[in-house]
Amino acid sequence: MHIELQQIHKRFGKVEALKGIDLKVSGGTIHGLVGENGAGKSTLMKILTGYLSSSGGRILLDGEAVKYGTPAEAAGLGIGMLYQEPQDFPPLSVLENFMVGRDSHPDGNRARQRKRLQGLAEKARFELDPDTPVEKLTIGERQQLELLRLLGRNARVLILDEPTTGISERQKERLFQALYQMRDQGRTILLISHKLDEVSSLCDRVTILRQGRVVGEEEAPFHISRLLELMFDQSHQEPVPRPDSRPGRAILDFDRVVARGERNGLHQCSVTLRQGEVVGLAGLSGSGQGLFLRLAAALQRPLEGEVHSLGHSHRGRKHSAFRRAGGTFLPADRLEEGLIPGFTIQDHFALARGLPAHKARETAVEAIDRFNIHGQPESPVDALSGGNQQRLQLSLIPEDARLILLEEPTRGLDVSSGEWIWHHLLERYGTTGAIVFSSAELEEILAVATRVLVFFDGRVVRDLGSDQLDYQHIASAMTGN
Amino acid sequence: MKRIRQHLTDILLILGLVLLFTSLLLWMVKAPPLEAFQNLLAGSFGSWSRFTRVLNVWIPLTLCSFGLLYAFRTGLWNIGVEGQMVLGAVGATWALRMGMESGSPLLYLGLALVSGAVLGALWALFAGWLKIRGGVHEIFAGLGLNFVAMGLVLWLIFGPWKRAGIASMSGTQPFPIELWFPSLPGWRVSPFAIALTVAVILFSFWVLNRSRFGLNLEAVGRNPRAAPLYGLSPRQYMLAAIAISGALAGLAGMLQVSGIYHRLIPAISSGYGYLGLLVVMLANFRLLPVPFIALFFAALNVGSIQLPMMMQLDSSLSGVIQGASVMxxxxxxxxxxxxxxxxx
Structure with missing residues (x-):
């Protein structure tokens, strides 16, 4: 299906999020949409999928102007979206998820639907057991199921939002193969992604958005430096120089730790991390990295073994004591687990530092300036963009913290936000403390870590020093080789 | 300025809807709406003595409602206020019964105040404990404990605390006048009870809107998962909030026993716990409107008493208006x- 957007405008109150977007996407192509956070990609896609109505402009499908205001109507026209977070029913089985909904195939016969599902899965080369409850699947498998659901109801336009976040290398390859297949069947695919290498290998064309406008359109083959130049105003910053201090005192110690959680728990983990180290936790999502960080932060207790941090045993120790000793933990889900939705920036300082209102306001004003947070002391945190939320979380870390635990610190952020964050962290804590972070992006780990722990199935399978860091080696260890 | 205008439009809209709905209902049963509203108004604000009756309802209703605000701040639905009020009444009765033969009534009144609040708090903590340790949702725990509290009162009235000779629904042996909640001569509502309620209101404003503790309560309510990262234990704050909630309900129960009925009766809570939930919802969980809405509801309750005599209308019209307001x-x-x- 051929999509054409003409002069799409969208305003939220005084803010003009989209300032007249023109976009043409031909059927049978994969079209990339890139841009910094806040460039308007998500807003544009929400308009295309019917979640938002535009303030002005026209949408043409195969040359015909269409009007719709709900996702259901958009689905009726053959527009389907694959969300970053799977939109499914975890307690139901794969088959039930495939069948559920008024927009799916009208045939309610389970045996026939099972055949349809298996047929579609086989064509896409996905391995899904129809009877497994969806809650037992990995994110990548759930995504495969969603894709099959979209195919099952004959979606002709597929919009994918950061589809490779949190899935394995193998699943990524399968996904790409499936996308090529769908493109060759004449479907139209729109891809939103921050990962320019993926965009440039997958897409036939790429449109670059900046501050609600189209600033460029490129055709394959792409030059990543050219894309970056269009995406960002300022020239691309160079990666951060690593602190080259020698590791000092032990700051975090795991002694034969066994714990339950995530997909496979954590098994017999023994490791000592020292001051001056920047430790990257590599691994497919859910391999034990999150659990490791929560154990280190005294947010979770081990079943066996012992954790020591900052000179104290974690036995009977609470997270608040861990914080007082100079530890800090930033979770990946900023609004779910890290910040308090509805609270303002100022409230967060009052809460985290124990300050009265006027002092909290002063501190907030200072932090907003120093950390370049786009907001006011009285802005509710849920109104901030992801990058600003993350900078707020960083500004809440006490100056004298010595053990910084970060879960996916740059997830969902654009390149320049991510670089800013690493600059700040390394400068502030790189030599005086230890930084431990997990990341789904191996590139990020290789760019900043001085030491890498590779997780696989709840075990630390490699412990690599700075002279042993090799992309291929880590990637194969992550998949169990 | 814009927000004030918004609140005003909201209030006008709500009142308009309520009037429309109630008038329609009255018109359907062929009663003149205007007369009914006039009677309601006259019945509650028509004379000083009627207004004092309104205040006597306002006091426990306001106490329960403010208690609920604490629980709501941590995200808890303390449906158990009703039972906590009953337990407060039981605690007060226990203390006052001990004071019947003593020479220092004020001591026992003080004890009744404390035991009422403590028993209410303990009853609430029980619901909180069931939630935190047993995984029982606080709505079910609270609702269940309300029935248990009701059973307890009936057992006490017909069992250990029955009147000499006769046990009846009219309650326990009335207390001597020295054990009534102190008032001033000629006052039908105790100025001390009013002062206590006003103190609770002011204190709650400070705690919930100004203090660190209040900020922490709200943080726990808005995101219990993030709270530990700020050094807060959601369990402790939830328990603290529900205990305060129960203590205020218990206080209301104590005032019912010592100030209004002067004995323990089966319907000692008068449904003010549930009514308090409506008050808080109507206030959209904000503090400032609560005392005024409680006054409005109290006026409806009192004003409707004479509807059966004046217009052959059932007094449940007040409940209809209250329900319609919340909806x-x-x-x-x-x-x-x-x-x-x-x-x-």
């Missing part, structure tokens, strides 16, 4: 949220 309020707030959501 209209939820509708107006809901619509506003929807519109705000769509604007995003």
């Amino acid at each position: 209209s309020a939820l509708l107006v707030f809901g619509l506003r949220r929807l519109r705000a959501g769509r604007a995003e």
